[in-house]
Amino acid sequence: xKTVSLPATGNEFIIGKILCIGxxxxxxxxxxxxxxxxxxxxxxxxxxAVIYDGDQIRIPSFSRECHYEAELAVLIGTDGxxxxxxxxLSHVAGYGVAIDMTLRDVQDSLKxxxxxxxxxxxxxTACPLSDFAPASAVADPQALTIRLxxxxxxxxxxxxxxxxxxxxxxxxxxSTIFTLEEGDIxxxxxxxxxxxxxxxxxLEAEVPGVARLSVSVA
Ligand code: MG
Numbered sequence: 001x002k003t004v005s006l007p008a009t010g011n012e013f014i015i016g017k018i019l020c021i022g023x024x025x026x027x028x029x030x031x032x033x034x035x036x037x038x039x040x041x042x043x044x045x046x047x048x049a050v051i052y053d054g055d056q057i058r059i060p061s062f063s064r065e066c067h068y069e070a071e072l073a074v075l076i077g078t079d080g081x082x083x084x085x086x087x088x089l090s091h092v093a094g095y096g097v098a099i100d101m102t103l104r105d106v107q108d109s110l111k112x113x114x115x116x117x118x119x120x121x122x123x124x125t126a127c128p129l130s131d132f133a134p135a136s137a138v139a140d141p142q143a144l145t146i147r148l149x150x151x152x153x154x155x156x157x158x159x160x161x162x163x164x165x166x167x168x169x170x171x172x173x174x175s176t177i178f179t180l181e182e183g184d185i186x187x188x189x190x191x192x193x194x195x196x197x198x199x200x201x202x203l204e205a206e207v208p209g210v211a212r213l214s215v216s217v218a
Contacts, residue, residue: 001014001170002014002048002050002089002130003015003051004075004131004132004185005131005171006075006132006133008065008095008133008134008137008188009134010123013020013075013077013182013183013214014183015050015184015185016047016181016184016185017044017047017170017178017184017185018044018046018047018049018050018127018184018185018187019044019174019184019185019186020044020045020071020100020187020189021040021041021042021187021189022037022041022168023036023037023040023041023189024041024113024136024164024165024188024189025158025163025164025189025191025192026068026164026189026190026211027192028069028189028192028194031193032194033060033196036192038080039150039173040164040165040173041116042174043116044067044112044115044121044122045100045121045122045126045187046122047125047126049122049123049124049125049126050128050129051125051127051129052158053128053131053212053214053215054214054215055094055125055128055190055211055215056215056216056218057124057126057128057197057217058124058125058215058218059103059197059199059217060123061129062103062106062119062126063103063105063106063120065104065196066101066102066197067102067103067104067194067195067197068078068100068101068148068150068155068156068195068203068205069190070097070098070146070147070148070156070190070191070205071097071098071099071146071187071189072095072096072097072098072141072146072160072187073091073095073096073098073129073130073132073186073187073211074092074094074095074170074171074185074186075094075151075183075185076093076171076180076181076182076183076184076185076186077091077092077094077182077195078090078093078182079091079181079182080180081175081178081180082174082175082176083171083175084172085168085169085171086168088167088168088171088172088175089167089168091171092171093134093182094134094135095132095133095134095138095144095207095208095210096129096130096131096132096133096210096213097129097130097205097206097207097210097211097212098127098185098187098205098213099128099203099205100126100127100144100151101121101128101188102126102128103119103121103123104120104196105148105217106119106120107120107137128139128203128205129213130211130212131211132211133210133211138163138210138212141158141160141166141167142160142161142163142167143159143205144156144159144208144209144210145160145201146158146160146190146191146205146207147207147208148193148203148204148205148206149203149204150201150202150203151201151202152204154204155189155193155194155195155196156193157193158190158192158193158210160188162191163189165179167188170188171186198217199217199218200216200217201216202215203215203216203217203218
């Protein structure tokens with residue numbers, strides 16, 4: 001069983017679903033040559049994919065191209081279904097940072113065949129996850145910076161103000177499909193600057209003032 005903690009409150013949550021939004025920043029859509037979606041692109045990762053600060057990413061032998069995608073992570077604290085956008089943020093227990101590790105070659109091949117992305121997004125170690133800050137400590141989730149460094153060099157530096165679908169709308173939309181439950185986590189998409197990692201790389205992801213996370217590639 002994987003858990004996530006809010007050190008400031010001493011609370012710990014058993015991780016339920018990990019719901020992920022794809023193509024939520026225009027500059028990242030452009031860099032991958034994707035079409036801008038009319039509705040949010042939704043996929044999932046299993047909780048078994050979670051690793052923590054200090055852990056190691058293990059690239060599966062069936063991939064030659066593993067990418068990082070640093071993302072704002074949202075922890076659901078209160079169950080809800082069909083949540084109105086105006087009430088959505090009251091369901092949030094905390095905010096953190098995650099890296100949506102993606103086997104880009106596997107994903108591209110699955111996309112071409114019209115097949116689900118699970119292998120590319122849900123493999124063991126595909127979801128490095130930080131500790132979370134309580135929601136009460138984040139005045140506006142659309143006024144945060146997401147940064148990622150590889151071996152000390154900055155590769156991603158984006159603002160959550162540039163999300164196509166802001167956090168409240170994501171929660172409201174997802175809750176029309178899935179009952180959101182305490183311990184569910186939402187990854188809200190990545191800004192531009194994604195790239196490949198290789199064995200020995202050190203990744204540091206940060207939402208300054210909220211959360212940080214350091215992992216390496218085995
Ligand atoms: Mg992503």
